[in-house]
Amino acid sequence: MNLFKIIADFLFWFPVLTSVLWMISGINFYLKKEREDYEVEDKELPPLTILIPAHNEEKFIKETLEAIKNLNYQKFEVIVIDDNSSDRTSDVVEEYLKYENFHLIKLLKNVGKAKALNIGLKFVKTDLIVVIDADTILEKDSLRYMSHHFNKIPRLGAVTGNPRVLNRTNLLTYIQTAEFSSIICLIKRAQRAIGRIFTVSGAFTMYNKNIIEEVGGFSPCTATEDIDITWKLEKKFYNVFYEPRGIAYIRVPERIKELIRQRKRWALGGWHLIRKHKDLFLNLKYKRLFIPFLEFLLAYIWSILFVVLTFLWILSKLISYKGFTISPIPTWYGAFISLVCLTQFLVSSILDRKYDKEIFKYYFFVVWYPIIYWTLNPFLVVLTMFDGLFGEIESKGKWIPPDRNIIKLN
Numbered sequence: 001m002n003l004f005k006i007i008a009d010f011l012f013w014f015p016v017l018t019s020v021l022w023m024i025s026g027i028n029f030y031l032k033k034e035r036e037d038y039e040v041e042d043k044e045l046p047p048l049t050i051l052i053p054a055h056n057e058e059k060f061i062k063e064t065l066e067a068i069k070n071l072n073y074q075k076f077e078v079i080v081i082d083d084n085s086s087d088r089t090s091d092v093v094e095e096y097l098k099y100e101n102f103h104l105i106k107l108l109k110n111v112g113k114a115k116a117l118n119i120g121l122k123f124v125k126t127d128l129i130v131v132i133d134a135d136t137i138l139e140k141d142s143l144r145y146m147s148h149h150f151n152k153i154p155r156l157g158a159v160t161g162n163p164r165v166l167n168r169t170n171l172l173t174y175i176q177t178a179e180f181s182s183i184i185c186l187i188k189r190a191q192r193a194i195g196r197i198f199t200v201s202g203a204f205t206m207y208n209k210n211i212i213e214e215v216g217g218f219s220p221c222t223a224t225e226d227i228d229i230t231w232k233l234e235k236k237f238y239n240v241f242y243e244p245r246g247i248a249y250i251r252v253p254e255r256i257k258e259l260i261r262q263r264k265r266w267a268l269g270g271w272h273l274i275r276k277h278k279d280l281f282l283n284l285k286y287k288r289l290f291i292p293f294l295e296f297l298l299a300y301i302w303s304i305l306f307v308v309l310t311f312l313w314i315l316s317k318l319i320s321y322k323g324f325t326i327s328p329i330p331t332w333y334g335a336f337i338s339l340v341c342l343t344q345f346l347v348s349s350i351l352d353r354k355y356d357k358e359i360f361k362y363y364f365f366v367v368w369y370p371i372i373y374w375t376l377n378p379f380l381v382v383l384t385m386f387d388g389l390f391g392e393i394e395s396k397g398k399w400i401p402p403d404r405n406i407i408k409l410n
Contacts, residue, residue, distance in 0.1 A: 004324040007305055007309070007324075007326075008326055010302070010305070011302065011305060011306060011309070011326060012333050012337075014298060014299075014302050015302075015337055015340075015370075016336075016337060016340055018295065018299075019340050019341070019343075019344050020340075021190065022186050022187055022190040022344065023186070023190075023343070023344055023347045024190075025189065025190035025191075025193040025194055026186045026187075026189040026190045026193070026347065026348065026351060027347065027351070028193045029189040029190065029192055029193040029242075030189065030351050032193070033192075034189075034244055034351070040144045040145060040148045042074055044147075044148040044151060045073060045074050045075075045143075045144060045147055045148065046126070046127060046128055046147055046150065046151070047074075047075040047076065047077075047126045047127075047128070048073075048075075048076050048077075048126050048127075048128035048129065048130055048143065048147060048206070049076065049077040049078070049079060049124045049125070049126045049128070049129050049130070049209075050068060050076060050077070050078045050079070050129075050130045050132065051079050051081065051117055051120045051121070051124070051129055051130065051131050051132075052064065052078070052079070052080045052081065052131075052132055052133075052134050053081045053083055053113045053116040053117055053120070053131075053133075053134070054080055054081065054082050054083065054085065054089050054093075054134035055082075055083040055084070055085055055089075055110065055113075055134075056085045056086060056087045056089060057085070057087075057089050057134035057135060058085070058087040058088040058089045058091075058092055060134060060135035060251070061080070061089060061092055061093065061134045061135070062092050062095075063135075063137060064132070064134055064135060064136060064137060064138075065078070065080075065092075065093070065096050065102070067137045067138050067140075068138060069096070069099070070140055071138060071140055071143060072140045072141050072144060073143045073144060073147075076101065076126075076143070077101045077102075077103065077124075077125070077126065078096075078101060078102045078103065079103045079104075079105060079120050079123055079124070080093045080102075080103070080104050080105070080134075081105045081107065081116040081117070081119060081120045082104065082105065082106050082107060083107050083110055083111060083112070083113070083116045084107050084108055084109055084110040084111075089134075090104060090106055103123070105119065105120060105123065107119065111220070112220050113218075113225060114217075114218040114219055114220040114222075114225040115218075115220050117131060117217070117218045117225075118217040118218055121209065121212065121213065121217060124209055126209065127150075127208065127209055127210060128147060128150060128206060128207070128208065128209060129206070129207050129209045129212070130143065130146075130204075130205070130206045130207075131202075131204075131205055131206075131207065132203060132204050132248065133202070133203045133204075133250070135250070135251050136163075136203045136204055136248050136249070136250055137166060137248065137249040137250075138204070138247075138248050139247035139248065139249070141245075142161060142204075142245070142246040142247050142248060143206070143246070145243050145245035145246050146159045146161060146206045146243045146245075146246040147159075147206060149241055149243065150206075150208060153239055153241060154239070155237065155238050155239050156208065156238070156239045156240075156241060157207065157208055157211045157212075157215075157233035157234075157236075157238030157239060157240060158200050158205055158206065158207045158208070158229075158230070158233060158238075158240045158241070159205065159206045159240075159241045159242070159243050159246065160188065160197065160200035160201045160204070160205045160206075160240065160241070160242050160243070160246075161201055161204040161205060161206070161243060161246030161247065161248050162185060162242075162243065162244045162245070162246055162247050162248070162355060163180060163184070163185075163201050163203050163204055163248055163249075163250045164177075164180065164247060164248070164249050164250070164355065164356055165177040165180055165249075165250065165251075165252050166249035166250060166251055167251045167252065167254060168362075169254055170254060171365070171368075172253065172254060172255070172256065172259060173252055173253075173254055174362050174365040175365050175366070175368050175369055175372065176252040176253070176259075177252075177359075177362045177365070178345055178362045178363070178365050178366035178369060179366070179369055180252075181345065181348045181349060181352045181356070181359055181362075182341070182344050182345035182347075182348040182349070182366055182369075183344075183369070185244065185348060185351075185352060186344065186347070186348040186351070188242040189242060189244070189351070191242075191292055192240075192241065192242045194291055194292075195288050195291065195292075196234055196240070196288055196289055196291070196292050197230065197234075197240045197241075197242060197292070198227070198230065198292045198295075198296060199224075199226055199227040199230045200226050200229065200230050200240060201226065201248075202224070202225065202226030203248060203250045204246070204248035204250070205226070206246075207229075208238075211233065211236075211238055212229070214236070215229075215232040215233060215236055215238075216232065219232070220394070221272075221276075221393045221394055222269055222272040222273075222276070222393060223265045223266075223268040223269040223272055223388075223393075224265065224266060224268075224269025224270075224272070224273075227269050227270070227272075227273050228269075228272070228273070228276070231273065231276075231277055231289075234289055235277070235280075235286060235289070244351075244352075244355060245355070247355055259376075260376065260380070263376060263377060263380050264380050264383070264384060266380075267377065267380040267381045267383070267384045267388075268384040268387065268388045270296065270300060270381070270388070271300075271381075271384055271385060271387075271388020271389055272388055272393060273296070274297070274300075274388075274389070275388065275389055275393075277293070280293050281293075300381055302378070303377060303378035303381040303382065304378070304381065304382055304385075306374065306378045307378050307379055307381075307382045309324075309325055309326045310326075312324070312325045313325040313326065334370070337370055338367050338370055341366055341367060341369060341370055342363070342364075342366060342367055344366075345363060345366040346363070349363060
């Protein structure tokens with residue numbers, strides 16, 4: 001078998017085999033950890049603090065705080081860290097300071113999400129913290145299902161929740177609704193069943209505060225602090241769990257431009273992971289992390305090969321290039337992968353149906369996901385490769401350039 005045949009087989013079989021692995025492992029997780037319903041008693045609920053980093057979130061933060069105010073949870077504090085917003089974010093938050101458990105920290109220098117969270121940590125008095133985005137809407141019982149795990153699972157560093165798409169407004173958001181169920185949530189089930197979760201949700205995760213401080217807090221030296229903190233925890237042999245009953249509603253990009261910006265950041269964060277944890281395979285003590293890291297590396301290799309061979313295919317059409325090429329235009333293999341994708345979404349929809357009763361409405365939109373994946377993600381992986389591996393990373397977590405640095409606590 002020659003090299004070109006190996007590459008062609010890899011490009012075809014890698015997404016198929018990983019999909020099958022996700023479905024089998026996801027079903028296994030459901031049967032062992034999720035199938036039986038249960039109630040969490042109040043005595044199992046430790047006090048916690050919700051940290052909300054915010055930058056120019058005047059439009060959405062009121063809805064977020066209203067949902068928090070109505071949580072079915074006994075004792076919790078709320079700290080909003082306003083990261084030098086130029087709109088009325090702080091004014092909106094100040095309306096809630098009449099409640100004794102709501103607090104506001106104003107940063108008069110923009111420092112980015114990770115540093116804002118680290119500043120907020122200094123004011124936390126509880127053992128558990130919940131990190132959510134300023135436009136995340138928590139389901140009223142979600143924290144109950146997540147917090148009790150810290151009393152039962154040894155060395156538990158984090159529990160990541162189940163993000164559901166809130167703004168289902170057009171074709172792009174319909175596809176992302178299907179993606180979050182069939183790709184993101186199913187993968188988290190599968191990875192936990194296999195052993196280790198690749199990344200927590202940056203929009204909604206609960207952490208052990210003392211463990212977060214032990215591993216050095218949230219790092220601003222990455223485009224994706226959620227991936228980074230996950231691997232910092234797991235390389236210290238702390239557990240990361242997925243709780244599908246921990247439901248939160250998030251807003252996803254509604255325009256292609258916004259989606260590209262988001263996925264470019266995700267791709268860049270992947271390169272930062274490789275750069276910061278390249279020593280992983282050099283030490284057998286990390287052997288339980290090999291599978292998720294290897295799958296991630298193969299996905300990036302797949303992306304690079306796809307882009308290179310697409311370029312060669314275009315070249316062959318322009319100048320009659322006779323070398324090895326593979327057409328990026330889906331033919332029978334594209335139809336087969338789409339069928340696998342639909343099967344995967346069917347499995348994930350069955351698992352998710354009790355959390356999202358409308359999920360089957362978006363069943364046939366997931367068939368568009370492979371097309372977007374092939375035309376967007378691989379090219380962003382290649383586009384961000386040089387910057388991710390060799391570029392400056394000190395300020396990648398910032399929203400806007402800094403200006404002043406004063407902390408004011410209300």
